[in-house]
Amino acid sequence: MKLEWIEDGDLDFLKKRKVEAKEAAQQSVQLIIEKVKAEGDQAIRAFTKKFDGIELTDLRVSEKEVEEAAARVPQEVRRAISQAAANIRAFHEKQMPESWTETVEDGVLLGQKVTPLDSVGIYVPGGTACYPSSVLMGAIPALVAGVGRVVLISPPQKNGLIADGVLAAAREIGITEIYQAGGAQAIAALAYGTETIRPVDKIVGPGNLYVMLAKKQVFGDVAIDSLAGPSEIAVLADDSAHPSWVAADLLSQAEHDKMSMPVLITPSRSLAEEVDKEVERQLETLPRRDIAEPSIETVGKIVLVKDLKEAAEAVNKIAPEHLELAVADTESVLPLIRHAGAIFLGMYSSEPVGDYFAGPNHIIPTNGSARYASPLGVDSFVKRSSLIRYTDEALQKNGSAIAAFARYEGLEGHARAVEKRLKGAAVHD
Numbered sequence: 001m002k003l004e005w006i007e008d009g010d011l012d013f014l015k016k017r018k019v020e021a022k023e024a025a026q027q028s029v030q031l032i033i034e035k036v037k038a039e040g041d042q043a044i045r046a047f048t049k050k051f052d053g054i055e056l057t058d059l060r061v062s063e064k065e066v067e068e069a070a071a072r073v074p075q076e077v078r079r080a081i082s083q084a085a086a087n088i089r090a091f092h093e094k095q096m097p098e099s100w101t102e103t104v105e106d107g108v109l110l111g112q113k114v115t116p117l118d119s120v121g122i123y124v125p126g127g128t129a130c131y132p133s134s135v136l137m138g139a140i141p142a143l144v145a146g147v148g149r150v151v152l153i154s155p156p157q158k159n160g161l162i163a164d165g166v167l168a169a170a171r172e173i174g175i176t177e178i179y180q181a182g183g184a185q186a187i188a189a190l191a192y193g194t195e196t197i198r199p200v201d202k203i204v205g206p207g208n209l210y211v212m213l214a215k216k217q218v219f220g221d222v223a224i225d226s227l228a229g230p231s232e233i234a235v236l237a238d239d240s241a242h243p244s245w246v247a248a249d250l251l252s253q254a255e256h257d258k259m260s261m262p263v264l265i266t267p268s269r270s271l272a273e274e275v276d277k278e279v280e281r282q283l284e285t286l287p288r289r290d291i292a293e294p295s296i297e298t299v300g301k302i303v304l305v306k307d308l309k310e311a312a313e314a315v316n317k318i319a320p321e322h323l324e325l326a327v328a329d330t331e332s333v334l335p336l337i338r339h340a341g342a343i344f345l346g347m348y349s350s351e352p353v354g355d356y357f358a359g360p361n362h363i364i365p366t367n368g369s370a371r372y373a374s375p376l377g378v379d380s381f382v383k384r385s386s387l388i389r390y391t392d393e394a395l396q397k398n399g400s401a402i403a404a405f406a407r408y409e410g411l412e413g414h415a416r417a418v419e420k421r422l423k424g425a426a427v428h429d
Contacts, residue, residue, distance in 0.1 A: 002280050002296050003250075003264070005272070006303045011317050013301060014368065029213040033188040040194035047185040054160050059196045061162060061178040069167035081132055081169050084357045088136050091359030092144045095378040101387060106397060109389035116146035116382050117223075119198075121190035122175075123205035124154040124166055126182060132169035133355060137362050137376065138205045139175055145381035150175055151200055153190060155182020183207075187214035191222045204376060206363065225376055229367040230259040230299075233351055234320035234340075236311050236333065237266045237275075241326040242347065246271075247278030249324060249351055254295035255288040262295065263318065265303045265311045272302045312336035319370040322351045341370040395421055 006013065035043040045056045070078070101111030122138035125131055135152065142150050152175050154162045162180055170178055179197055181189055187207075193199035203215060204225035215224045233253040235246050250262035266272050279296060286292055305311045312333060315323060319339035327333055330345045337343060341364030342354050355362045365373035399422045406414035 002283070002293075003262075003276050003300045003302045006301050011303070011314065014318060025209065026213055026217075029184045029210055029217060032184040032210075033192075033214060033217055036185050036188035036194065037192045040189075041196050044181050044185050044189055044194060047183065048156070048181060051183060052155060054156050054158075056156070056160075056180055059179050059181060059194075061167065061180060063176065065161070066167045066171050066176075066178065069161065069164040070171045072164045073168040077165065078168055078172075080357075081136070081165075081172050084133070085136050085140065085169075085172050087357060087359040088140045088361075089144060092141045092361070092378050095141070096144060097379055097382060097384075106394035107391040108394045109387065111387040113385040113387055114382050115385060116148070117142075117201045118147070119149040119151065119200040119202075120147050120381060121151045121153060121200040121203045121205075123186060123190070123203060123207055123211060124152060125205075125207050125211075126155040126157060126163050126166065130157075130163035130165040132163075132165040133362065134205060135166055135169035135175070136173065139170075139173055141361065141376060141378045142204075142381045143173065145378045147381050149177065149200070151177045151179070151190065151197075153179045153181055153186045153197075155186070156180045184210045184214035187211060187218060191218035202381070204363065204380065225363060225380060226365060226369065226373060228363075228365075230261065231256040232261040232263075232318075232321040232366055233324065234263045234265055234315055234318055234322070235324045235326055236308070236315055237264060237268070237271060237324075237326040238308060238328060239268045239271055240328040240347075241266075241271060243271060243274035243278045244282070245347065245350070246275045246326060247282055249326075250275070250279060250300065251282055251286060251292055251296070252351055253322065254292035254300065255286065256291070256295075258291055258294040259299060260295045261320075262300045263303060263320070264301070265305060265314050267305050267307050267311060269304060272304060276302060308333055309336060315340060319365075319368040321364045321366045321370065322354070324349065324351060339368075339371045341365050341373075341375055392421075396423060 032047060041059060044059060048054050048056050097114050099112060099114045101109055103109050120142045124134045139150050152170050154166050157163055187203060189197045190200050190203050202223035206228050212227050216227055231253050235249055237246055253260050254262045264275055283289055283293055303314055305314055315337055316339045321341045323340035324344040325333050326347055342360060344351055344354060354360055361375040361377055363376035399418045403415040403418045
């Protein structure tokens with residue numbers, strides 16, 4: 001058996017889920033950030049040479065380079081990128097919040113004004129991999145929200161260029177401001193700017209430990225989406241589930257990272273046994289076995305429960321990034337689920353459908369943060385301003401109460417600011 005079996009509701013493994021960064025890593029990131037703030041482009045080039053072994057000339061990717069990269073991507077993949085982009089845009093257009101106002105008693109106007117952010121930086125991981133899907137998921141909600149400036153930054157590959165697929169995805173959705181840089185130095189450049197890169201107001205996108213630590217350190221100077229940890233999948237399955245499909249779905253997340261957490265939750269011991277065997281069989285031929293196997297053996301779990309109700313309770317404790325309901329009756333189980341980032345309903349809704357194509361965002365809360373956080377969406381790229389217009393009549397009616405409230409809190413200036421406007425009121429000068 002490769003997956004660790006858990007019975008009797010013992011979910012103590014969740015306490016070890018959070019990845020703690022060593023102090024040396026945090027200090028290293030801090031030094032990188034300070035260097036970029038002080039030396040700008042020169043620091044970006046130096047760190048790219050040090051960490052990636054690449055000598056950068058221009059940080060910004062030219063339009064010609066984008067066109068040439070897109071042309072190298074197979075037509076079938078370009079077509080898939082285009083279809084996925086359309087699905088993602090259609091889904092996120094339904095999320096757009098609206099400004100509103102209402103006039104209430106005494107002519108008082110209340111409301112909210114929704115305004116898109118001015119600028120956003122999309123970080124796309126790279127180096128040894130190519131993630132055009134992360135371009136689409138990070139940038140399309142920002143474009144739908146109406147963000148004026150959407151910037152893409154991604155590390156160059158060994159050939160000294162950003163991955164072709166990443167540039168093809170950027171071209172598909174009209175992103176033209178693209179920079180070559182990765183790691184903590186890229187996050188610092190987006191947050192504080194360099195001679196070439198103007199700073200942004202918010203940074204989104206997944207990355208490694210150093211990217212996460214950099215986002216944590218620049219937060220407050222800029223906004224960030226989240227502090228993402230390793231990927232997670234929980235499959236809640238009953239006897240109707242196909243063992244080989246469940247095993248494949250667990251491995252689809254295990255191949256992301258050695259610390260990714262694949263979990264099967266089921267009341268069926270026979271299914272659990274078959275899935276365990278299938279995972280071992282499928283690992284034999286998985287190209288990324290060197291990554292998936294440590295995930296399965298050190299983090300992966302099979303949680304045996306009494307029934308589907310107890311299974312749902314276990315899911316809510318885990319609050320997984322991805323949840324598959326591989327059960328015969330998803331409609332009866334779904335109401336029991338309170339905490340999950342993305343929920344996949346039924347046997348044909350494999351998690352990669354959401355990763356690439358269906359439309360909902362794949363930048364999803366991890367490490368149990370689905371208890372309080374949501375996937376990246378249009379609302380991640382707008383802000384709300386409250387609108388308040390009081391009339392003279394309304395202030396005369398409510399001013400004394402407002403002043404009393406302020407004075408009770410010890411804020412005499414607040415009270416006087418209202419009382420100055422009250423007719424016939426005793427005003428302290």
